[in-house]
Amino acid sequence: MQPYHGEPYRAPVPDTLAGATVLDAAGTADWQARGAVLIDVLPQIRKPEGLPPGTIWRPPGHDTLAGAVWLPGTGYDRLAPADEAGFAAALDRLARGDKAAPLVFFCKADCWMSWNAAKRALSFGHTQVGWFPGGTDDWLAEGRDMEPAVPPQP
Numbered sequence: 010m011q012p013y014h015g016e017p018y019r020a021p022v023p024d025t026l027a028g029a030t031v032l033d034a035a036g037t038a039d040w041q042a043r044g045a046v047l048i049d050v051l052p053q054i055r056k057p058e059g060l061p062p063g064t065i066w067r068p069p070g071h072d073t074l075a076g077a078v079w080l081p082g083t084g085y086d087r088l089a090p091a092d093e094a095g096f097a098a099a100l101d102r103l104a105r106g107d108k109a110a111p112l113v114f115f116c117k118a119d120c121w122m123s124w125n126a127a128k129r130a131l132s133f134g135h136t137q138v139g140w141f142p143g144g145t146d147d148w149l150a151e152g153r154d155m156e157p158a159v160p161p162q163p
Contacts, residue, residue: 012086013085013086013087013125013128013129014086014121014124014125015085015086015087015121018084018085018120018121018122019117019119019120019121020119020121021119022119022120022121022124022142023124026124026127026128026131026138026140027131028128028131028138029127029128029131029138029139029140030137030138030139030140031139031140031142032113032139032140032141033141033143033147034141034143034147034148034150034151034153035151036139036141037074037113037115037139037141037148038153040111040113040139041074041076041113043111044110044111045110045111045112045113045137045139046078046103046104046110046111046112046113047074047076047077047078047113047115047141048077048078048079048080048100048103048112048113048114048115048126049073049074049077049078049079049080049081049115049116049145049158050080050081050082050083050084050114050115050116050122050123050125050126051071051073051079051081051116051117051120051122051145051158052081052082052084052085052122053068053071053079053081053082053160054068054069054071055068056068068160070157070158071157071158072145072155072156072157072158073145073155073156073157073158074115074145074148074153074154074155074156075153075154075155075156076156077115077158078103079158079159079160080096080099080126081160083096083099083122083126083129084114084116084120084121084122084123084124084125084126084129085122085125086121086125088129093129096126096129097133100112100130100133100135101133104135108133108134108135108136109135109136109137110135110137111137111138111139112130112135112137112138112139113138113139113140113141114126114127114130114138114139114140114141115140115141115142115143115144115145115148116144116145117144117145117146118142118143118144118145118146118147119142120142120144123140123141123142123144124140124142127139127140
């Protein structure tokens, strides 16, 4: 089995992912219309360390595909055991315990994080895995609806 891809994450991605269905924007919309859960894995930008006291910092907004779930940072090549277990549990929750429930992973165009996350879902035993390598960039280019991503609750 090919290992997960590390830095640089924003680089050309392959055309395939063994075990997954590669989707374009239309295919992603079709899967969503048939009940697939769309999963955005773009990392959440965290507050920089070492800011002077009193500095006001607001995290930048992130728009995602309408109806998608944001699981930020789950597409790194290496996840701490607790993070990997949390990702597996989140997928099981989203799939309502059905390993055959369709899941579609995306990020931005040419982002290995979505490839890694989809591959990891396959390793967890999910069988209906879609990978949308064009991500939010291709979705927007087709004029499809976006909405603010909801940050995960701590």
